[in-house]
Amino acid sequence: MLDKETIQIVKSTAPILKEHSHEIGKRFYELLFSKVPELHNMFNQTNQKRGIQQEALAYTVYAAGENIDHLEALEPVIKRITEKHRAIGVKPEQYPIVGETLLAAVKDVLGDAATEEVLGAWKKAYGEIAKAFIDIEQKLYKETEQLPGGWEGYRNFRVDQKVKESSLITSFYLMPEDGQPIASYEAGQYLTIKAEIEGEAYTHIRHYSLSDAPGKEYYRISVKREDAHGDAPAGIVSTYLHQQVQTGDILKFSAPAGDFVISSTDLPLVLISGGVGITPLLSMLNKAAEQQPNRQVTFIHSAKNSEFHAFKKHVADLAEKNGNIRFFVCYEAPSSEDRSLQNFDKEGFINLEWLQSILPGNDADFYFCGPIPFMKAVNGALKQWGVPKNNIHYEVFNPVAILEEE
DSSP states (O other): OOOHHHHHHHHHHHHHHHHTHHHHHHHHHHHHHHHOGGGGGGSOHHHHHHTHHHHHHHHHHHHHHHTTTOGGGGHHHHHHHHHHHHHHTOOGGGHHHHHHHHHHHHHHHHGGGSOHHHHHHHHHHHHHHHHHHHHHHHHHHHHHHHSTTOOSSOEEEEEEEEEEOSSSEEEEEEEETTOOOOOOOOTTOEEEEEEOOTTOSSOEEEEEEBOSOSSSSSEEEEEEOOOOBTTBOOOHHHHHHHHTOOTTOEEEEEEEEOSOOOOSOOSOEEEEEEGGGHHHHHHHHHHHHHHOTTSOEEEEEEESSGGGOTTHHHHHHHHHHOTTEEEEEEESSOOHHHHHHTOOSEESOOOHHHHHHHSSOSOSEEEEESOHHHHHHHHHHHHHTTOOGGGEEEEOSSSOOOGGGO
16 A cells, blocks of 8 residues: 555656656667567567557556556556456566666656655555556456466467458468367457567567457457558568468467457447458457347448458348348448449548438447547547447557547
């Protein structure tokens, strides 16, 4: 339990850490990888190059400091991070070196402003934060291993099928190499791959949403090939999966994880996806089609045009066969063929006016996933419409924590 003086120091200095968040995050990872180079194996190096990981770290530190006397306010953030930590195998013994390195980074960036008093308070606060994370993660490890078909660490899976879904998205059907049962999961969760790629100095860990309903004898992930554009490098793992991995190859995965799952309500379900953000929502849709025939479901997908639209026929077939499912398509830049076929419902971008025209009202559970600008637009529209915060759910594919705070 932290004393009042420590709490006051941490809360009052948290905004200073926020102001210097990028520099602290950058310095932290420089120090960490110099001390423990093997941790390169646990972090997304593409996110490192783009500065995303650094910003995520700084946001988490600032938010934890600001809420140090009531960490329960950060429950959504903590839940998301601990799920990812369990998936990649973060252990309690790794927390001390992270804490020491973080304080060293704060000292290096803030200089004389980082007094012994300030650093001492943050050291105590980090201890409390680390304990909260470790307790939750240990519980998650135990629960995962005790699931029927569950396992610890990484398990070998054979690529049973490799199916092209669009010009950029390919599905991988995964069967356990040992032939033993696999753990079920909640629709919306993800698998975590540990990719060992020839020529790469370190292994690469990535999270990929499960794109089919749970309860199958296989897992399916559907991966977008991330090509280089502008200053952004090509995705190392997505390129590897698309160009090198073939049917019959063995890949390593940890057990399913994630906090983006359907809540247990009877409200109508509205699923809104953009691009490859369709993957977790497709799992939710397939589950609803199989297990909730009386629940009203509206599935809305946004893509550049039909060339980039994965799973269109599958979703359209579900809507045709199930009277409780409706399907709408928004194309940002329809092709001439799209226009001639009239195979979309809206041109441009999803907005509130259009959502209000196709939905009977805002009394529903809304789930959405896609690129960050897309998600900000959808989130803003739903908030403008007066949708309660508890009915708005989303998944992000990078370490950004909470859309509302951006």
